Amino acid sequence: MPKVPTAWHRAIYGRLFLVDILDLYDDMERIVYLDSDILMNQPVPELFEMDMQGQCIAGVADADSYERKLTLGMAEGSAYINSGVLVIDTARWAALDASRRIIDYINSFPKALLYPDQDAINYILCDEILLLPPEYNMMWMICDSDIPKIMRNIDHFYYSAEELKHALHHIKICHFAGHDMWTFYGITPIPAKIFKKYRNGSDWRTEKRHFNNVSECLLWLMMSVKRMIVGEW
Numbered sequence: 001m002p003k004v005p006t007a008w009h010r011a012i013y014g015r016l017f018l019v020d021i022l023d024l025y026d027d028m029e030r031i032v033y034l035d036s037d038i039l040m041n042q043p044v045p046e047l048f049e050m051d052m053q054g055q056c057i058a059g060v061a062d063a064d065s066y067e068r069k070l071t072l073g074m075a076e077g078s079a080y081i082n083s084g085v086l087v088i089d090t091a092r093w094a095a096l097d098a099s100r101r102i103i104d105y106i107n108s109f110p111k112a113l114l115y116p117d118q119d120a121i122n123y124i125l126c127d128e129i130l131l132l133p134p135e136y137n138m139m140w141m142i143c144d145s146d147i148p149k150i151m152r153n154i155d156h157f158y159y160s161a162e163e164l165k166h167a168l169h170h171i172k173i174c175h176f177a178g179h180d181m182w183t184f185y186g187i188t189p190i191p192a193k194i195f196k197k198y199r200n201g202s203d204w205r206t207e208k209r210h211f212n213n214v215s216e217c218l219l220w221l222m223m224s225v226k227r228m229i230v231g232e233w
C-alpha cells in the first residue's frame with residue numbers, strides 16, 4: 001500500500017486495484033469506476049460500449065490539470081484527467097502492469113503528491129488516456145455559467161467553449177469534489193439544483209444540514225450571503 005498524505009484516506013487507492021480484484025471473479029473487459037461523491041444524473045451505458053481507441057483509460061480533464069502537469073513535469077499537451085470517473089480497459093491495464101507501476105511511482109515520489117492516485121495515474125498512463133466530454137464528470141468548480149471564466153480556470157487544450165456550454169446543460173455525472181455534497185449542496189447553482197432534486201426524492205429530504213468543523217460553517221455562511229446577493233438557488 002502506498003503512503004497516504006494526511007489530507008486523504010487510503011480508500012483513494014481502491015481504484016488502483018479494481019482490475020486485479022474484479023478479474024478474480026469474472027472475465028471483465030471494462031470497468032467504470034465512480035467516486036462516492038458523484039451523482040448520476042443520467043444513465044451512461046455508452047461508457048461500457050464506446051470505442052476506447054486502443055487506450056487504457058478514459059476520463060474528463062481535471063480542473064487543476066495545468067498546474068499539476070507543470071509540477072509533475074508532464075508535457076504541456078498531455079491529457080490530465082480527474083480520477084473520480086474512470087473508464088478502464090482491463091486487458092490493456094493488465095498488459096501495462098499499471099497497478100504496480102502507479103504504486104511504485106507514488107512511493108518513489110520524494111514528497112507526498114497532492115492528488116496521489118490521480119497524479120500517478122496521469123503520469124504513468126500519459127500516452128494511454130482517452131478524453132471524455134465534460135458532461136461525464138462535471139466538477140462543481142467548472143459548473144459555472146460564466147464560460148470564459150471556466151476557460152481561464154481549466155486547461156485550454158481540452159474543451160471548446162461550445163463543448164463546455166453543452167455539458168453544463170446536459171450533465172450526466174455531477175462530481176462534488178472537495179466538499180461534502182450534503183453540507184454545501186454544491187458551491188455553484190447547477191450542482192445544487194441537481195443535488196436538491198435527488199435529495200427531495202429520497203428518504204433524507206428532511207435531513208438537516210450538518211458541518212464537520214467551524215471553517216465549513218463559515219464557508220457556508222459566506223455562500224449564503226453570496227446567494228442573497230446573486231439570487232437563491
Ligand SMILES: [Mn+2]
Pocket residue numbers: 035036037038084175176177178
Ligand atoms: Mn471525488
